[in-house]
Amino acid sequence: MKPYKYILAAAALTLGVSLTGCNDDDDLIFPDVPETPTGDVKVVASSVVDGAVVNAADVETIYLNYDGIVSLNPAAHITLNGTSLWAETTDGGLLLHVELQPATAYTLDVPATAVIANKGNSYAQPFSVTFATASDASAADYLTTLSNPSASTQARKVYDFLLAQNGKRILSGAMANVNLNNDFADWVYGTGYAYPAVTGYDFININDSWIDYNDISAPLSQWNKNGLVNYMWHWQAPTDEAAYRAGDTSRYGFYAPGASEQSTEFDIREALKSGTWQNEFIINDIDKVAAVLRKLADAGVPVIWRPLHEAAGSYEYNNPWFWWGRYGEEATKELWKLMYDRLVNYHGLNNLIWVWTAQYSEGYEANMAGGYPGNEYVDIVGVDLYEDNNDAQPGAYQAALAMTGGKRMVALSETGALEMPADCIAKGANWSWFMLWYTYDIANKGLTTDDFGNTAELIRQVMQSPFVINREQMPSLK
Structure with a gap:
């Protein structure tokens, strides 16, 4: 482990600052986070809603809007189908960078300890959303009428x-x-x-x-x-x-x-x-x-x-x-x-x-x-x-x-x-x-x-x- 990374991570956790730019984090070990209660801050809107079917090429980021000021806890991971995402804070929420594949079902998981709220006094509430990407196959050109022209x-x-x-x-x-x-x-x-x-x-x-x-x-x-x-x-x-x-x-x-x-x-x-x-x-x-x-x-x-x-x-x-x-x-x-x-x-x-x-x-x-x-x-x-x-x-x-x-x-x-x-x-x-x-x-x-x-x-x-x-x-x- 590189000592300077450990110190930087600990400082970031204390100050409520997210670390999103490190590329060499395979050997980075973060300290355990002290017990902190989950507060009232929660996601109030998501750019991808539960049950949505989206085109993979159209979605490069997912935005989560919170009803309070939040920061990222570098000791926890936001995942998409179990793989950690690159996340950053923005005004009012989080921006998650994703690389989606066609014809795939996805579950985005923001665990209870991943997002810090209330200036470090509590965690935001956990959040998850399930969605899918459409197949590359072109949509069928369905007939819009029934076979019986006198249908009820x-x-x-x-x-x-x-x-x-x-x-x-x-x-x-x-x-x-x-x-x-x-x-x-x-x-x-x-x-x-x-x-x-x-x-x-x-x-x-x-x-x-x-x-x-x-x-x-x-x-x-x-x-x-x-x-x-x-x-x-x-x-x-x-x-x-x-x-x-x-x-x-x-x-x-x-x-x-x-x-x-x-x-x-x-x-x-x-x-x-x-x-x-x-x-x-x-x-x-x-x-x-x-x-x-x-x-x-x-x-x-x-x-x-x-x-x-x-x-x-x-x-x-x-x-x-x-x-x-x-x-x-x-x-x-x-x-x-x-x-x-x-x-x-x-x-x-x-x-x-x-x-x-x-x-x-x-x-x-x-x-x-x-x-x-x-x-x-x-x-x-x-x-x-x-x-x-x-x-x-x-x-x-x-x-x-x-x-x-x-x-x-x-x-x-x-x-x-x-x-x-x-x-x-x-x-x-x-x-x-x-x-x-x-x-x-x-x-x-x-x-x-x-x-x-x-x-x-x-x-x-x-x-x-x-x-x-x-x-x-x-x-x-x-």
């Missing part, structure tokens, strides 16, 4: 809100249990201390009597509290005409043969032919769903509508799971357009935001794009991902975005292991929302970790991220 005011407001948040914040979401309630959302609230901004429901049992889908109290409660409503459809179809005529739902299924015991021989090719019993069935079922969607429309509730999900089945596009994807992408696209026409043009349902769900696996991007119905029939693209890690999945995001020509937003329409929001934003995986798939009856089981390994701590970390919007932060879009 509420549907347009939801879409506009999602556009405004894209690349800045990700909406939280949770899928409801199949018995049409908000129990899983309540569990997420109890675990993550916030309600999901989006709650998903499923028409899976529309042909059974044990669920009354005309009871819209669960989605209506979500909407009335400023949350968004999502419906999907595990569409169960009869395995033969006898099951259809008898209404024998024990012989209905949504899986293609061989994919599960709950399978069906229902043939989408026949369903697309006018005059067949299969065509009669799909029209009747679409009309049943339309009746519920009409009730929601009459109540002023826009619906993020996601039917015919995961049509490709296998992520390698060689083993369809569901009957609507069993005979190839062209039949699925034709069914999508038939449903679109029936709901929008025949039933006049203008409260729908149409979400197409794609499957992603690296190397199969062309297959992914080949199944897309087109921007004129789709408002948002969803990707269902069940990975064994918490990565942002930027490859899946970029592939889905490219599929639309960069014109439609992309959502993480189903997920298991939760992705880290700051990492998503930093890597340019600008998911519109994420939808955590439910763990059945988790609340009654008293569990704090779900079926995908998401612990209470991790769920809390995600839900409380400054890059996430929960229902509590949602504006009224009515």
Whole structure:
């Protein structure tokens, strides 16, 4: 150690003067600071706010404005992602010099002993801010209108809100249990201390009597509290005409043969032919769903509508799971357009935001794009991902975005292991929302970790991220 540096450091500490110009400080050891109370002086403004997404090239300094006179304590360090910063005092605060990289999440930490206030009589209060830098990739040129030119005011407001948040914040979401309630959302609230901004429901049992889908109290409660409503459809179809005529739902299924015991021989090719019993069935079922969607429309509730999900089945596009994807992408696209026409043009349902769900696996991007119905029939693209890690999945995001020509937003329409929001934003995986798939009856089981390994701590970390919007932060879009 160089003795003169020790003496200079001690003098600086005594006089409340900052040392910021020393370049050779690797071997500089500062004395311990005596116990000093933390006072009332605090940061009242920061040039980078919590949760901000900034361009790396635009930020060379971060300014912290304090409500009192401050100086730097050379025995403590202000850090950015754990690395000490060059800091200097200015009129009213501190100027921190930074070198930011694109597509990176940052945490600025000013510890309790780093800033001296009240002429050395106390420390300023600690301060931290989390922000991210944007990816270098150019922003997508999204279509600013929905596919339905007659879309309701509420549907347009939801879409506009999602556009405004894209690349800045990700909406939280949770899928409801199949018995049409908000129990899983309540569990997420109890675990993550916030309600999901989006709650998903499923028409899976529309042909059974044990669920009354005309009871819209669960989605209506979500909407009335400023949350968004999502419906999907595990569409169960009869395995033969006898099951259809008898209404024998024990012989209905949504899986293609061989994919599960709950399978069906229902043939989408026949369903697309006018005059067949299969065509009669799909029209009747679409009309049943339309009746519920009409009730929601009459109540002023826009619906993020996601039917015919995961049509490709296998992520390698060689083993369809569901009957609507069993005979190839062209039949699925034709069914999508038939449903679109029936709901929008025949039933006049203008409260729908149409979400197409794609499957992603690296190397199969062309297959992914080949199944897309087109921007004129789709408002948002969803990707269902069940990975064994918490990565942002930027490859899946970029592939889905490219599929639309960069014109439609992309959502993480189903997920298991939760992705880290700051990492998503930093890597340019600008998911519109994420939808955590439910763990059945988790609340009654008293569990704090779900079926995908998401612990209470991790769920809390995600839900409380400054890059996430929960229902509590949602504006009224009515």
